[in-house]
Amino acid sequence: MADLDIVNARRPRQFRRIDRQTDEDNDEEVRKRYRFTPHNIDRLERLIGHRLERPTRRNQPLTPRQQIMIALRFYATWNFLQVIGDTLGVDVATVSRVVTAVTDCIFDTKDSAIQFPTTDRHRHRTKTGFHAIRGFPSVISAVDGTHVRIQTPSEDEEQYVNRKHFHSINVQASRDHRGVFTSINAIWPGSTHDAHVFWTSELFHFMETHHHGLEDGILLGDSAYPCKPYMLTPYLHPANEAQQHFNDAHCSTRNVIERAFGVLKRRFHILHTEIRMKPLKVSKIVVCCVVLHNLAKLWGEPEEFPPDDDQQPPTVLNHDDDMSGKAVREYITMQYFS
Incomplete structure (x- = not known):
């Protein structure tokens, strides 16, 4: 799936804080939004986070955890990428790239998870x-x-x-x-x-x-x-x-x-x-959701x-x-x- 072209000058990205100090204070609220508690998001980050690291700190790149939570929010809802981006303060092209990257990482764990x-x-x-x-x-x-x-x-x-x-x-x-x-x-x-x-x-x-x-x-x-x-x-x-x-x-x-x-x-x-x-892309997302389902069962x-x-x-x-x-x-x- 091709990223959307942004023809205008890029405006500074304003990220909603999706870290422990804000959204992750309430375990149950996080689970409702992302289908995993903060503790189990930690586990998922340890599993695939190293593959989501960016080689540079220029332009405030999203952390592996932020990328994972954007993708989880996408899987957990039926919202369009635009809605996910608006909700989390990320432009739609970034959301598209993040979902693709996280999907690929989770997909590659299928043989051990299934x-x-x-x-x-x-x-x-x-x-x-x-x-x-x-x-x-x-x-x-x-x-x-x-x-x-x-x-x-x-x-x-x-x-x-x-x-x-x-x-x-x-x-x-x-x-x-x-x-x-x-x-x-x-x-x-x-x-x-x-x-x-x-x-x-x-x-x-x-x-x-x-x-x-x-x-x-x-x-x-x-x-x-x-x-x-x-x-x-x-x-x-x-x-x-x-x-x-x-x-x-x-x-x-x-x-x-x-x-x-x-x-x-x-x-x-x-x-x-x-x-x-x-x-x-749909086939990969289906497999990813099955992997995440199994991890959710394993992690309680x-x-x-x-x-x-x-x-x-x-x-x-x-x-x-x-x-x-x-x-x-x-x-x-x-x-x-x-």
């Missing part, structure tokens, strides 16, 4: 947590998709129109029993079906390569996904009481991902409205943002399901829900 359970210890802890929800065995992640609205793109416009007839990015994610996201795929236009997003994801390739049985864990997905040995979907037409019990437990357990999307969009309102940026930030019921019923297609996937589903049904 981790799928790959070790025996991690898988065991996750399976235990999911089992406690509704007695469903061997679950290591719940998978689902959501749409993030974007402005009409200038290229391949029709590819971004989803089934609800608005332009969007189709975001696939998985999460664990704690509400921590364990994978994210935010690169596909809104018209892309959830199953295709899954088939092209790193999560799919990891499970295809590393899954050898129930001990390796399974994913739960809705009927938009194919039933595989490592991806169990509900029965479309349960034929008996055991299959209905399976569906009920599957739904209750998988709902953690729907609730996670709701909390994510309430915490970072930028994902709850039309993002007026190019698709690639409360979730006082009610889940948003914006989930859409999946389009049910006739998938070429792996017969062994159906066999695994039938085995679990008979062993645990009959």
Whole structure:
């Protein structure tokens, strides 16, 4: 996204004080504005602040902390860059550059902040947590998709129109029993079906390569996904009481991902409205918000943002399901829900 050109002589920038002595005196007020308390903003500054340092002190450059707080304010609201700049006393071109720089820094931490359970210890802890929800065995992640609205793109416009007839990015994610996201795929236009997003994801390739049985864990997905040995979907037409019990437990357990999307969009309102940026920039912002969500969970930030019921019923297609996937589903049904 190009910075805006300022044709007039630059006026001296007047910064609102966003440091400890003023806005950061009240932890709760700061958390409402920036989604993190001052203590956890300290942590975020230690994590990425060194990359935001400016090599010169000329022209009163923004400190790393100020840059981080400008970006957090942008993610936390649906305000335009101009509004953010006016609120914090920074010109819109600076806000644009700051959001880009901070987004790039947070995006680069994704591999350490978003981790799928790959070790025996991690898988065991996750399976235990999911089992406690509704007695469903061997679950290591719940998978689902959501749409993030974007402005009409200038290229391949029709590819971004989803089934609800608005332009969007189709975001696939998985999460664990704690509400921590364990994978994210935010690169596909809104018209892309959830199953295709899954088939092209790193999560799919990891499970295809590393899954050898129930001990390796399974994913739960809705009927938009194919039933595989490592991806169990509900029965479309349960034929008996055991299959209905399976569906009920599957739904209750998988709902953690729907609730996670709701909390994510309430915490970072930028994902709850039309993002007026190019698709690639939007994809990075989505990943950044997921990283920040995981850090908020890790650092003990409360979730006082009610889940948003914006989930859409999946389009049910006739998938070429792996017969062994159906066999695994039938085995679990008979062993645990009959």
